[in-house]
Amino acid sequence: MTEPTTPPSAGQRSVWLTRNVKVLSGVSFLQDAASELLYPILPIFLTVVLGAPPAVVGAIEGLAEGAASITKVAAGRLADRFDRRPLIGVGYGLAAVGKLLIALATVWPLVLLARVTDRLGKGMRGAPRDALLVEGVPKGQRGRVFGLHRAADTAGAVVGPLVGLVLYEALDHRLRPLFWVAVIPAVASVALVAAVRDPRSRGTADGTPTKADRTPWRSLPRPYWRVLGILLVFNLVNFPDALLLLRAHDLGLSTAGVVGAYAVYNLVYAALSYPAGALSDRLPRSLVFATGLLFFAIGYLGLGLIHTPWLVFVVLPLYGGFAACTDGVGKAWISTLVPDRQQGTAQGLFQGATGAAVLLAGVWAGLAWGTDGHLPLLICGGIALALAGVLPAVARARPTAM
Numbered sequence: 001m002t003e004p005t006t007p008p009s010a011g012q013r014s015v016w017l018t019r020n021v022k023v024l025s026g027v028s029f030l031q032d033a034a035s036e037l038l039y040p041i042l043p044i045f046l047t048v049v050l051g052a053p054p055a056v057v058g059a060i061e062g063l064a065e066g067a068a069s070i071t072k073v074a075a076g077r078l079a080d081r082f083d084r085r086p087l088i089g090v091g092y093g094l095a096a097v098g099k100l101l102i103a104l105a106t107v108w109p110l111v112l113l114a115r116v117t118d119r120l121g122k123g124m125r126g127a128p129r130d131a132l133l134v135e136g137v138p139k140g141q142r143g144r145v146f147g148l149h150r151a152a153d154t155a156g157a158v159v160g161p162l163v164g165l166v167l168y169e170a171l172d173h174r175l176r177p178l179f180w181v182a183v184i185p186a187v188a189s190v191a192l193v194a195a196v197r198d199p200r201s202r203g204t205a206d207g208t209p210t211k212a213d214r215t216p217w218r219s220l221p222r223p224y225w226r227v228l229g230i231l232l233v234f235n236l237v238n239f240p241d242a243l244l245l246l247r248a249h250d251l252g253l254s255t256a257g258v259v260g261a262y263a264v265y266n267l268v269y270a271a272l273s274y275p276a277g278a279l280s281d282r283l284p285r286s287l288v289f290a291t292g293l294l295f296f297a298i299g300y301l302g303l304g305l306i307h308t309p310w311l312v313f314v315v316l317p318l319y320g321g322f323a324a325c326t327d328g329v330g331k332a333w334i335s336t337l338v339p340d341r342q343q344g345t346a347q348g349l350f351q352g353a354t355g356a357a358v359l360l361a362g363v364w365a366g367l368a369w370g371t372d373g374h375l376p377l378l379i380c381g382g383i384a385l386a387l388a389g390v391l392p393a394v395a396r397a398r399p400t401a402m
Contacts (some may be wrong), residue, residue, distance in 0.1 A: 016141035017148075020132050023195045024088075025152035030189035031092055032156030034099055034182040035118070037164040040262040042102075042111070043246045044255050045175050052108040054246060054373075055366045060108070061240035063362075064115035069355030071123025076348015080341065084128035089193045091125025094118070096186035103179035123355070127348035130331055132198060134343060139336045140281055146328030146335075147277015154270035154323070156185075161263040165256055173255070220346060224337040228350055231330060234293065234387055235357035237380035239365035244303060247373045248316070252309040261312045268320030276324045277332060285333040286392045292325025293388035297381045304377030 046052040046060070075087055098118025105111045133145050164178050171177050248258050280288040299319025306315060331347065338346040365376040 016137045016144050018136060020135060020196055021137075021145055021148065023192065024129055024133060025149050027088075027092065027189045027192045027196075028149060028153035029156040029159075030185045030192065031095060032153045033160040033163070034156075034184070034186035034189070035095070035160065036157035036262075036266065037160035037178060037182045037185075038099065038102060039242070040161055040245050040259045041164065041168075041175055041178065041255060043242045044249060044258065046108055046111060047246070049175060050105070050108045050111070054243075054369045056108055057242055057246060057366060059363055059366050060112050060115055061242045061362045063112065063359065064119040066356060066359035067116045068119035068123035068126075069352040069359060071120050072126050072348045072352035072355060074348070075124050076127035076344045076346070076352070079128035079131050079344025079348065083198050084132050084344070085193065085196050085198045087128040088125045088132075088196060089190060091121045091123070091128075092186075092190045092193055094121030094124060096183065096190055097121075099179065099182050099186050103176065103183065123352070126351050127344045130335070130347045130351075131343040132196065134335050134340075135199060142332040142335050143277035143280035143285070143329060144274070145277070146332045147274040147280075150273040150277070150324070150328035151270050154266050154273060157266035158263055158270055160185075161259045161266065165259045165263070168256060168259065175255075220338055220342060220349075224334065224346060227333060227337060228353060230387075230391065231350070231354055232357050234384065235354045236361055237383045238296070238358055239361040239376065239380065240358065243362070243365055243369065243373060243376075244299075244316075244319075246369075247303050247377065248309075248312045250372050251306065251312060253312055257309065257312075261316050264313060265316040265320045268317045269323045272321055272324035273328055277328045280329045280332055284392065285329055285336075288325050288329050289333065290388045290391040292322045292329070293384045293391065295319060295321035295325065297385035297388060300377045300381030300384065302381075304374050304381060 043057045046057055047054065075091070078087060095118050098114045098116075098121060101114035101117060102111060105114060130146075133149060134142050137145055160182075163181070167178055167181060168175070245258055245262060248261055249255070253261065276288060276292075295318055299315055299322060302315035302318065303312070306312070330350075334346055334350045335343060361380075365373075365380070368376045
């Protein structure tokens with residue numbers, strides 16, 4: 001299962017930086033700037049403005065991810081059979097609609113509808129986009145592809161909260177106007193999808209899928225299923241970050257402080273994503289992923305143990321190392337375990353199944369949150385620490401020839 005990581009030769013060094021990698025990185029930057037402008041303030045908006053209990057925050061995020069999970073599986077199958085650009089466009093369009101619904105929300109059930117719509121869009125676009133990102137890219141360079149994409153995506157997660165913080169102060173601490181501002185980059189990201197190029201659109205005249213494109217799930221290689229199983233176990237303790245931000249607020253950080261801490265977290269995430277991806281092209285990806293789990297454990301255990309608000313600015317940036325070492329690296333890892341004709345199916349099933357695990361994590365953590373979230377944070381951090389120790393050994397297996 002430890003895939004080859006032969007460094008690219010001198011003539012291959014720029015092969016990975018394709019047009020689609022550049023364009024889709026820009027699309028993700030805009031969409032994440034919109035999403036993350038809202039994300040750190042949404043738990044506060046739900047609990048303080050709309051009066052929802054903490055359990056509702058976890059349930060909304062979990063149900064939203066669950067809706068995305070179902071869509072990811074279906075979209076992945078479609079991505080292996082048809083032109084992927086329309087799927088990507090619809091996905092980003094639904095995300096823009098979701099942000100508009102949040103701006104209109106006066107009760108928390110409408111926020112639930114908005115988040116589900118937004119996440120349905122994410123589910124629709126994820127697997128087709130990731131399949132196009134690796135189109136024509138050698139397996140030994142895919143860590144760089146996903147690393148750069150995650151860096152651009154997360155740079156939007158730095159810009160979005162900072163813009164939101166400036167506007168929050170300028171608008172006399174009013175939250176709702178920020179939701180309307182977020183619609184602008186969301187719509188811009190949909191427009192930029194037009195610049196994406198899908199080689200499949202130049203295929204058969206009627207777009208009929210070939211027999212090879214209809215490969216069943218059972219034909220996915222055994223190493224793929226083993227990695228998927230390992231990552232599913234982890235995601236059962238990986239509850240939505242909205243609860244981490246709620247914990248930061250409960251520790252005494254103001255709304256501006258929560259947004260600022262989240263921006264610093266995303267700055268670390270963005271800065272480390274490409275180096276982590278490039279490193280995974282040279283070292284076993286299971287090892288880089290396990291390093292990410294160590295950062296996860298530090299983040300969760302730290303938030304569960306601290307009682308001083310300013311320490312959030314220490315713990316959350318360390319937690320950013322988790323996302324950098326696992327998000328893009330996990331996708332690159334999956335992409336090297338399957339044939340190119342099954343990229344959409346493999347990515348869709350991987351993202352859908354792990355999203356379903358996050359759904360369960362969000363529900364149980366929200367219900368167990370209590371007054372301060374102390375217990376679920378410590379439980380999840382401890383389990384992640386144990387997984388980090390065993391992951392490289394469990395994942396070790398002979399690579400399957402493609």
